[in-house]
Amino acid sequence: MNGHVYSITGGDVSRRDFLLALLGLLAAPAVGIGAAGTVPMHDLPPWLAAISGRPEAVLHFGTAYLQQYPEERDRKAIIAAIESRMADLPGGGAAADCTLDQLLILQGVVRGEYLRGEFVRIAGWSLSRTEARIYAAVALWSAPDQ
Amino acid sequence: MRDPAPVSGDQSGSRLSRRLLTMFIDARSLPDLSRFEADVAIIGAGPAGISLARLFDDSPTRVCLIESGGVQPEAPTQALYDGESAGIAYPVIAHRLRFLGGSSNHWGGFCRPLDAIDFEQRDWVPHSGWPFGRETLLPYYERACDLVEITPPRFDDKAYWERVTGEPLPDSVTGRMQVRFVHFSPPTHFGERYGSELAASRNIDVLLNANVVNIAAVGEGRHVEHLQLQTLSGLRHRVSARVYVLATGGLENARMMLLSNDSMPAGLGNLHDLVGRFFMEHPHLSGFAELVVADILRLPGIYRTRVYADGRYATAAFNPSESFLRDRHLLNCTFMAGQAGDYHSNVAPNWERAGSHKAMLEAARHFLIDDRRAAILPSTLLGHWLGLGCACEQVPNPDSRVTLSAQRDALGLQKLRLDWRLTEQDRLSALEHMRSLVMEIGALDIGRVFDSGEYDDAWPEIVGGGSHHMGTTRMHDDPRQGVVDPSCKVHGVDNLFVAGSSVFPTGGASNPTLTLIALALRLGDHLKSLLG
Numbered sequence: 208m209n210g211h212v213y214s215i216t217g218g219d220v221s222r223r224d225f226l227l228a229l230l231g232l233l234a235a236p237a238v239g240i241g242a243a244g245t246v247p248m249h250d251l252p253p254w255l256a257a258i259s260g261r262p263e264a265v266l267h268f269g270t271a272y273l274q275q276y277p278e279e280r281d282r283k284a285i286i287a288a289i290e291s292r293m294a295d296l297p298g299g300g301a302a303a304d305c306t307l308d309q310l311l312i313l314q315g316v317v318r319g320e321y322l323r324g325e326f327v328r329i330a331g332w333s334l335s336r337t338e339a340r341i342y343a344a345v346a347l348w349s350a351p352d353q
Numbered sequence: 354m355r356d357p358a359p360v361s362g363d364q365s366g367s368r369l370s371r372r373l374l375t376m377f378i379d380a381r382s383l384p385d386l387s388r389f390e391a392d393v394a395i396i397g398a399g400p401a402g403i404s405l406a407r408l409f410d411d412s413p414t415r416v417c418l419i420e421s422g423g424v425q426p427e428a429p430t431q432a433l434y435d436g437e438s439a440g441i442a443y444p445v446i447a448h449r450l451r452f453l454g455g456s457s458n459h460w461g462g463f464c465r466p467l468d469a470i471d472f473e474q475r476d477w478v479p480h481s482g483w484p485f486g487r488e489t490l491l492p493y494y495e496r497a498c499d500l501v502e503i504t505p506p507r508f509d510d511k512a513y514w515e516r517v518t519g520e521p522l523p524d525s526v527t528g529r530m531q532v533r534f535v536h537f538s539p540p541t542h543f544g545e546r547y548g549s550e551l552a553a554s555r556n557i558d559v560l561l562n563a564n565v566v567n568i569a570a571v572g573e574g575r576h577v578e579h580l581q582l583q584t585l586s587g588l589r590h591r592v593s594a595r596v597y598v599l600a601t602g603g604l605e606n607a608r609m610m611l612l613s614n615d616s617m618p619a620g621l622g623n624l625h626d627l628v629g630r631f632f633m634e635h636p637h638l639s640g641f642a643e644l645v646v647a648d649i650l651r652l653p654g655i656y657r658t659r660v661y662a663d664g665r666y667a668t669a670a671f672n673p674s675e676s677f678l679r680d681r682h683l684l685n686c687t688f689m690a691g692q693a694g695d696y697h698s699n700v701a702p703n704w705e706r707a708g709s710h711k712a713m714l715e716a717a718r719h720f721l722i723d724d725r726r727a728a729i730l731p732s733t734l735l736g737h738w739l740g741l742g743c744a745c746e747q748v749p750n751p752d753s754r755v756t757l758s759a760q761r762d763a764l765g766l767q768k769l770r771l772d773w774r775l776t777e778q779d780r781l782s783a784l785e786h787m788r789s790l791v792m793e794i795g796a797l798d799i800g801r802v803f804d805s806g807e808y809d810d811a812w813p814e815i816v817g818g819g820s821h822h823m824g825t826t827r828m829h830d831d832p833r834q835g836v837v838d839p840s841c842k843v844h845g846v847d848n849l850f851v852a853g854s855s856v857f858p859t860g861g862a863s864n865p866t867l868t869l870i871a872l873a874l875r876l877g878d879h880l881k882s883l884l885g
Contacts, residue, residue: 264715310719314798317720321795322526324788331803332713333791342716 252286254309255344262345269346271330272339282347285340292316292337313337376552377424380563380584387590389558391417392884394580394594396565396609399455400866401852401873402600403543404500406557407550408877414884416557417592419582421564421601422452424544429585429763433564434605436769437758441816443634443773448820449602453561454544456602456820462540463864464503465533466494466871468685470675471746471861477682480631480749481859484830484839493871500870501538502546503665508534514669517662520653522669526796529677529789535689537659537666538866563590566764567613568597570846574617574624577849583764596880600852600873603632603822603865607755607855608769610826610836610843622826622843627836629755631827632773633860634818638743638783641807642790644690645710646800647721647736657692657739671793672862673786684746684782685862688790691742696735706803710738713801721800741802743787744819746862747779755825775812784808821865826855841876852876 258265273280279288293299296319299312320326320335329339380387393409395402398420406418422430430452436445450458467487474482498506507513511532515522522532551559560582567581577597582590599606607629611620620628646652659666671688678685698715702708714721714736721736747753758770791802807813829835832844837856843849852873854865 259719260717261715264712267712268716314720318796318798321792324792326791326795328804328806330709331805332709333795333802333804334717335795338717338720 250282251348252290253306254313255286255341255348257306257310258313258341258345262349265342265345266349268329268332268334268339269342269344269349272327272334272343273346275327275329276343279340279343280347282344285344285347289313289316289337289340289344292320313341376549377559377561379423379561380582380590381586381588383588383590385588385590387588389417389560389590389592391415391558391592391594393417393596393598393880394419394592395598395600395852396568396580397421397455397599397601397605397853398453398544398559399600399602399853400457400460400500400543401869402598403454403547403551404497404870404873405598405600405852405877405880407547408874408881410550410554410557412556412881414556414881416554417594418551418557418559419563419565419580419592420453420559420561422450423561424453424548426450426452426458430562433762433764435762436604436771437760438771438773440753440772440774441812442814443771443818445604445769445771448818448822449604452544453548453559454542454546457541457543457866459820460538460540460542460866461864462501462538464498464501464506464536464538464867465508465670465687465863466490467861467863467868468672468675470678471685471859471863475682478684478748478859480751480827480834483858484828490868490871490875493874494867496874497867497870498536501541501867503536503538505663506536507667508536510534514655514660514662514667518653518655518660520655522653522655523797525674525793527789527792529674530671530793531674533670533672533687534655534667535670535687535864537668560592564764565601565609566766567615568599568609568621568849570613570616570621570849572616574621575845576847577621585763595884596848596850598850598852598876598880599826603825603853603855604755604769604771606851606853607632607825608757611755611757612766622836622846622849624845625833627827627834629825630751630753631749631824631858632753632755632771632822633747633749633824633857634773635744635821635860635862635864636747636775636779636783636812637817637819638745638808639817640740641743642741642787642802642804643693643706643710644739644741644794644800644802645696645714645736646739647714647718648723648726648730649692649737650726651721651797651799652690652739657690671790673789677789681785683785684748684779686743686745686783686786687862688741688743688786690739693738693740695737697731697733698735699733709803711735713803717801720798736800739800741790743783744862744864745779745783745786746860748776749824749827749859750774750776753824773818775816780808780812819864821854821860823854823857823860823865826851827858828856829858840879841872850876850880 317335469487472483579593613621655669753774757767760768826836854869
C-alpha cells in the first residue's frame with residue numbers, strides 16, 4: 208500500500224528465536240542433516256538470521272526452490288546472488304552495516320522484483336526471485352547436503 | 354462474477370405473480386388463430402424487452418410484448434431452451450431463464466459500463482470496433498442505472514469511494530492496472546419489478562405463454578409481415594406490427610433468425626452468413642488463484658467485500674489500464690477478490706490447500722506484516738485468504754457460433770447448437786493480466802498469490818462462463834461484417850430490429866446487462882422517432 212511505513216521483525220528476540228529454531232532444525236532427523244556439525248553458523252549473514260518466519264515453513268519453500276533450481280545449491284553463491292541484488296539498491300551492500308537497514312533493503316529488493324515481474328512459481332506460489340532465494344538459503348544452511 | 358442459479362419466487366413474489374397473471378393475456382386461454390395488431394411487437398420480456406416496452410407506456414404507440422413463459426418458471430417452457438453444446442462444454446439450458454423477466458431472474462446484479470477502449474477498433478483485436486464510441490451510450494447508461502436501481506452510479510470515482518469508506522485506495526505501482534468500481538443492482542428482476550407497471554399500461558399488451566415460432570417475412574426476406582405464435586398446448590396465433598424487435602437473448606436471437614427461413618433459406622437477415630457467428634462469453638477463471646494476506650488492512654475493504662454507500666452496494670475491481678492494453682496489445686479483463694477465511698496457528702489446516710496457505714503466511718511474515726500491526730492482532734492469527742476471480746474478454750471469432758441442431762424441441766423447432774471456442778490470444782492475454790496482478794500485489798506488499806497453473810499451456814477442458822451471451826447478431830455499418838446496423842436494425846430487413854447483447858461487436862470485460870439495457874433504451878428512442 209502506498210504510504211506504508213514498515214518496521215522490521217528483526218529485533219533481538221526474533222533473531223534469537225529464529226537462530227534457536229534453526230539450530231533445532233539442524234539437529235532434527237526430520238530434515239536429515241547427518242552433517243549438521245559441519246554447518247559453519249558463523250557464516251550465517253545477520254540479515255538472514257534476522258528474517259522472521261516459522262523455520263519449517265521457510266524450509267518448505269526453500270527446499271522446493273532448490274528442487275526446481277538445483278544449480279543454485281551453493282550456499283555462498285546464493286548469498287552472493289542475494290547480496291548482489293541488495294547492492295543494486297541505493298544504500299545497499301556493504302554500506303548497510305546495520306541489520307535493520309539490510310532488512311529494509313531486502314524488502315525493497317523483493318518489492319522491486321515484483322514490480323519488474325521477476326518472480327518464480329514455487330509450489331504454486333509466485334515469489335520474487337530474491338524472496339525464494341532467501342528461503343533456499345535457509346534450507347541450505349539447515350541441510351547443506353541437499 | 355458468475356450469475357447464480359435460478360431463484361425460486363418467495364411468497365410475496367408468488368402473490369405478485371398471481372395478480373399479474375390475471376392482468377396479462379395468456380395465449381393459452383385465447384381462441385385458436387387469434388390475431389393481434391400493434392405498432393411495435395417485441396419478442397421477449399427480459400431486461401431488454403421490458404426496458405424497451407416501458408418507453409412507450411402512456412403513448413399512442415401500441416406495443417405487444419410477447420413472452421414465451423409465464424410469470425413463474427415452468428419446466429416444459431424452460432425445456433424449450435435446451436440445446437446442444439459442440440465446443441467448450443456449455444449447458445445452454447441452465448444459462449438462461451424463459452419466463453417474465455427472462456434471465457434477469459437469475460442475474461447476480463453486477464453493473465459496470467463497457468470501457469471506452471472496448472468500443473474502439475483495435476488493430477490487435479480482429480473484428481473489433483463498434484460503429485460508435487462510449488460517449489454515444491453515456492446518456493443511456495445513466496437511464497439504465499435508474500432501471501437497475503443503482504443511481505447515482507460512481508463507476509470510476511475513486512475519490513468518492515475513498516471518502517465514503519474512509520480508506521485510501523492504492524494507486525497502481527506497475528502502471529498495468531487501475532481500480533474500477535462495480536455496482537450491484539438489488540438485483541432488479543425485471544418481471545417482478547416492472548410487471549405491475551406493464552400490466553396497468555393502456556397501450557402495452559403483454560402476451561404470456563406465447564412462443565414465436567416464425568418471423569414471417571415477404572419480399573425475399575426484406576420485410577417482416579407477421580409473427581407466428583404457438584402455445585405448448587398447440588394453439589396458433591398471429592401478431593402483426595409496423596416494426597418488430599427481437600429481444601430473446603444472445604443465443605435465442607440468432608436461433609430465431611436462423612429458424613425464420615421460409616423466405617430466406619439461410620435464415621432471416623443472414624445473406625452474408627453472419628447470423629450466429631462471433632459468439633462470445635466472458636471466460637470466468639473462477640478460483641484461478643488465491644491470495645493470502647497477513648495484514649488485512651493492506652487490502653482495503655472495498656476490494657474484498659461489497660461496501661454499502663448511498664443506498665447501493667459496490668466493490669472495487671482490478672482492471673488493466675488502457676495504456677497497458679494498448680502497449681501490450683491485450684484484451685480487457687476484470688479481477689475481483691473475495692475474502693474466504695482466516696488462518697490461526699493453533700487451528701489445523703482443514704482443506705486441501707490450507708496447509709500451503711498457512712505455510713506461505715508463516716514463511717513470508719517478514720514481508721507481509723510489521724511489528725506494530727502484529728502486536729495488536731491476536732497472537733495466533735496468521736492471516737487470511739481470498740479467492741480471486743477473473744472475467745476476460747475474448748476475441749470475436751467467426752468460428753465460435755450458434756447454429757441449428759438436427760434435434761427438435763416440443764414445438765417442432767430445431768434446437769440450438771452452440772460451438773463456443775476460445776483462442777490462444779484469449780488465453781495469453783488472460784495470463785499476462787494474471788501476471789500483472791501478481792506484480793501489483795507483491796509490489797504493494799499486500800500478500801502472496803497462489804496460482805494452480807491451470808491455464809499455463811492451454812485452455813483447460815472445462816471453462817466457465819458468466820451467462821453472458823454476446824456477438825451472434827453483431828452490429829456493423831457494413832452488411833458484410835455485421836447483422837444489424839448502428840440503429841440495431843437488421844441489414845436488409847426494413848422493419849426488424851434486435852435488442853440485447855447479441856448485437857455487441859466486442860464484449861469487453863463488464864457484465865453485459867447494463868450495456869444491453871442502455872442499447873435497448875437507445876433503440877427505443879430511435880423507434881419513437883421512426884414511428885412518429
